[in-house]
Amino acid sequence: MADTTETPGIAVQSSFAADLLDRFRRSAEYVVIPLLALVFSGILFSIFLLTLGKSPADFFSLVWRGGFGTSFSWQNTLVRSAPFIFTALCVAVPARLGLVIIGGEGALVLGGFAAAAIAIPMVDWAPGFLLLGVMVIAAMLAGGLWIGCVGALRHYRGVNETIASLLMFYIAVSILNFFVEGALRDPSDPNKPSTRPIGSDNMIGAIPGTDVHWGLLTGVVLCGLLYLLMNRTTFGFAAQIAGGNLRAAQAQGLPVGRLVVVSCAIAGACAGLAGFFEVAAIHGKANASLIAGYGFTGILVSFLARHNPLVIIPVAIFLGGIAASGGLIQRRMDLPDATVLVLQGLLFLVILVSETFYGRFAIFRSKGGVL
Amino acid sequence: MSVTQFADPEFRAIGVETLGMTKVFASLTALDDVSIRVTPGSFHALLGENGAGKSTLVKCMMGFYQPTSGTMLVDDSEVEIPNPRAAHACGIGMVYQHFTLVPSLTAAENLVIARADTPAVIDWKSERRALNAFLETTPFKVPLDVQVSSLSAGEKQKLEILKQLYLDQRFLILDEPTSVLTPDEADEVLGLLRGMTEAGELTILMITHKFREVTAYADDVTVLRRGRVVDSGRVQDLSVEEMSRMMIGETEIRESAARVDQPEKALKLELAGLFADDDSELPAIEAISLKIHAGEILGIAGVSGNGQSELIEVLSGQRQPTDGRIFVDKQPYEPERDQMDRFKVFGFSEEPLKNVAVPNMSVAENMAFRTFDKAPISPFKGWLSPPPMRKRARELIAAYRVKTPSTEEPIENLSGGNVQRAILARELSHEVDILIVANPCFGLDFASVAEIRAQIMDQRNKGAAILLVSEDLDEILELADTVAVMSEGRVTYQSPMTETDRATIGHAMAGHH
Ligand SMILES: Nc1ncnc2c1ncn2[C@@H]1O[C@H](COP(=O)(O)OP(=O)(O)OP(=O)(O)O)[C@@H](O)[C@H]1O
Ligand SMILES: [Mg+2]
Numbered sequence: 063m064a065d066t067t068e069t070p071g072i073a074v075q076s077s078f079a080a081d082l083l084d085r086f087r088r089s090a091e092y093v094v095i096p097l098l099a100l101v102f103s104g105i106l107f108s109i110f111l112l113t114l115g116k117s118p119a120d121f122f123s124l125v126w127r128g129g130f131g132t133s134f135s136w137q138n139t140l141v142r143s144a145p146f147i148f149t150a151l152c153v154a155v156p157a158r159l160g161l162v163i164i165g166g167e168g169a170l171v172l173g174g175f176a177a178a179a180i181a182i183p184m185v186d187w188a189p190g191f192l193l194l195g196v197m198v199i200a201a202m203l204a205g206g207l208w209i210g211c212v213g214a215l216r217h218y219r220g221v222n223e224t225i226a227s228l229l230m231f232y233i234a235v236s237i238l239n240f241f242v243e244g245a246l247r248d249p250s251d252p253n254k255p256s257t258r259p260i261g262s263d264n265m266i267g268a269i270p271g272t273d274v275h276w277g278l279l280t281g282v283v284l285c286g287l288l289y290l291l292m293n294r295t296t297f298g299f300a301a302q303i304a305g306g307n308l309r310a311a312q313a314q315g316l317p318v319g320r321l322v323v324v325s326c327a328i329a330g331a332c333a334g335l336a337g338f339f340e341v342a343a344i345h346g347k348a349n350a351s352l353i354a355g356y357g358f359t360g361i362l363v364s365f366l367a368r369h370n371p372l373v374i375i376p377v378a379i380f381l382g383g384i385a386a387s388g389g390l391i392q393r394r395m396d397l398p399d400a401t402v403l404v405l406q407g408l409l410f411l412v413i414l415v416s417e418t419f420y421g422r423f424a425i426f427r428s429k430g431g432v433l
Numbered sequence: 434m435s436v437t438q439f440a441d442p443e444f445r446a447i448g449v450e451t452l453g454m455t456k457v458f459a460s461l462t463a464l465d466d467v468s469i470r471v472t473p474g475s476f477h478a479l480l481g482e483n484g485a486g487k488s489t490l491v492k493c494m495m496g497f498y499q500p501t502s503g504t505m506l507v508d509d510s511e512v513e514i515p516n517p518r519a520a521h522a523c524g525i526g527m528v529y530q531h532f533t534l535v536p537s538l539t540a541a542e543n544l545v546i547a548r549a550d551t552p553a554v555i556d557w558k559s560e561r562r563a564l565n566a567f568l569e570t571t572p573f574k575v576p577l578d579v580q581v582s583s584l585s586a587g588e589k590q591k592l593e594i595l596k597q598l599y600l601d602q603r604f605l606i607l608d609e610p611t612s613v614l615t616p617d618e619a620d621e622v623l624g625l626l627r628g629m630t631e632a633g634e635l636t637i638l639m640i641t642h643k644f645r646e647v648t649a650y651a652d653d654v655t656v657l658r659r660g661r662v663v664d665s666g667r668v669q670d671l672s673v674e675e676m677s678r679m680m681i682g683e684t685e686i687r688e689s690a691a692r693v694d695q696p697e698k699a700l701k702l703e704l705a706g707l708f709a710d711d712d713s714e715l716p717a718i719e720a721i722s723l724k725i726h727a728g729e730i731l732g733i734a735g736v737s738g739n740g741q742s743e744l745i746e747v748l749s750g751q752r753q754p755t756d757g758r759i760f761v762d763k764q765p766y767e768p769e770r771d772q773m774d775r776f777k778v779f780g781f782s783e784e785p786l787k788n789v790a791v792p793n794m795s796v797a798e799n800m801a802f803r804t805f806d807k808a809p810i811s812p813f814k815g816w817l818s819p820p821p822m823r824k825r826a827r828e829l830i831a832a833y834r835v836k837t838p839s840t841e842e843p844i845e846n847l848s849g850g851n852v853q854r855a856i857l858a859r860e861l862s863h864e865v866d867i868l869i870v871a872n873p874c875f876g877l878d879f880a881s882v883a884e885i886r887a888q889i890m891d892q893r894n895k896g897a898a899i900l901l902v903s904e905d906l907d908e909i910l911e912l913a914d915t916v917a918v919m920s921e922g923r924v925t926y927q928s929p930m931t932e933t934d935r936a937t938i939g940h941a942m943a944g945h946h
Contacts, residue, residue, distance in 0.1 A: 085841050087459075088841065293817075294816065294817050294818070294819075295815050295816060295817050296805055296806040296811055296815055296816070296817050297815065298817070299798075299801075299805050299806075299817050300805075300806075302791070302794065302798075303791055303794070303802065306791030306792070306793060306794055307787075307790065307791045307792070309751050309787065309788050309789070310788065310789050310790055310791055310802070312749070312750045312751040313749045313750060313751055313780070313788065313789050314770065314773075314802050314803070315750055315768055315769045315770035315771075315772070315773045316770060317769070317770070
């Protein structure tokens, strides 16, 4: 029985190299499965186009041209991806705790509204940087409190966070409409009920040499920061424990309630920032244009990225490209604008289904892929 | 097994055989060329130390895993088992260590919905008649019309088996079926199964860590070690000594640590009038008051379901008490992280994947739950550094001999016993002042049991105050300095170990006081 030299299996000592290899193999799964899901939804969508009598090849080449083909389309794409990044973070951060927040759109709307509203009394006297600083804070606070409430309801009262955040989106829209059509309506704008503009001098400009506003860069930096928060801080680790097994978190004496509320508040602040950039860089005022569905696309982005903040960046740009090509597709292929929404919906469905395939493929587990 | 038996219409048991079963996970060969033969109508025991590959083998037989190579024969003809449904179709069923019943339904409802062909609209009257007719044919008696959640562990396990019989499975695989049962309940269940195998109605393949059950109930035994069959034979030809040698080879079994006298005994942990409700908001524990001194093991005995798990939950912060206080060193104590660290309170319980671990986090991460917010894993406040975390995990894996392919393996992929070891390593590798443990040896092989009990005794000898809840009276008798008995949520009996005996404690456990 002294066969300690080549014992199958058990005597495998966990060595540094083996651990490294194992980590690499495990991450491969997270690349391959989403890519397969993308391809599969592409095929499904092609079938959909064929039934309409349109050419899938035309469609995808137009998506390429409209989203990524020229430097103009690239800039268009990047402008559209900025809000996707922020609203995706609003999903990704609470997801670490096992929470599914789908009301980021509400925090975006309120954040944008808060930014525009706080600017009204300041526009006449405040210098630009002060105005924008106060607006940022107001937007993040509004969004943070909004989703923070969802977290508190969840933890202290057991209210389902998915439903609560969705319903609170409708409340946020009502709040916006109530003020924009009432007390805060700018009388000088007869067309669309809006708040008073912050003035073109105060608007956030573009990154030099481009038409892309600073929101994109802010979003990228924020993704990096939140990645660190989730993976390199004790806060992120504790959140992962609480999300994975509540009882285990309790047995470790972790402050679960605080983790939930703080994570949700951070998430809401991200969506609030999206609202801020919509107001300060695009519209210059708050009105119904804030409700553009970015919050809902953000859900798709976050799920596609498996709630990993770093992966959110390319995924948001990818979906930004699809969104940017919508106009071109409409003109060239005589398809309604909503066609890209069908594509998005299909993608989302396939991604959700593909979630069930993780851990099913032996190839990501075995040495060198040979069984 | 003769030809005439097959001709007998009552003889319905089937035989199963594996040929050269091999299963490779990552860098680890969990099964290596395993061939076992379970003859029809026999009671076959499968033995092996933690991580030997027992569960993997039966999961391959059930179609949960696909073997890397190897074939399976049912009644001597080769079969493909791509999934559990195929196994069921061949008449092979499995009962797990943990319950799979729906707690909010009644026993009868659980049986009916388990059927693969349950109609969309259930005609309860005729189902009930069919069910009663079926029950006539089995020796298992379970109350059918009460919610499963209010059945005792023994009744639940009987119902699990009944479910398999109701589905007409004639080959039953049992993976550590008795670890949640008291010895009496285990004897009842295994005795009934034994009767059915003798009558030729059933074949049993049972994984167990208890030699007593092997010698009392099994006909044949196969021993696995490190994924290989060491030996296989008739139980009557083997002694317990020989079987344990086969299981662990030449490995030394740790001697049980001697009890060192503790001269001065400072009061360490005091529970003062604790009350708490269970999940359905009925009183679960009432007026629990206990004192535990440094260097003392207080053992709480009792039939499971008498409030022990709620008490453990209150002490570990998983359940809010409705009244009462906890004191450590005479200061009020709340099970929050900073106080756990300050007072050096540690603990672990049975079913770690459910209670104290996060199944999909890695072994390294699970081992860092106590230390992730302290140096060196957290070099400065708030920051977390994975390399020291993995380094520490590698040390603990070596020191506690946890069998895992790597530090990055999700802990749920470890064998049952090795999950327990990993958690133990996390909780015992510190200076411990207070230790709260519940059924620490559930699902462990005998060598590990000896080792863990020795570790608990070590901590006591070093001066820790230990609260040990155990359903295994032998464990309490071996370890405890003081014994308390819980019955219906109250402590009904308490005595120093030197002044009591098994009979007195057993009497108190049965509810006579
Ligand atoms: N899904 C899996 N992925 C990777 N490794 C696994 C998986 N399942 C089991 N293993 C490994 O295979 C080995 C055998 O595990 P198995 O669960 O069969 O042991 P066991 O004999 O049932 O032990 P125990 O008595 O502790 O339950 C273990 O080392 C375990 O880590
Ligand atoms: Mg097992």
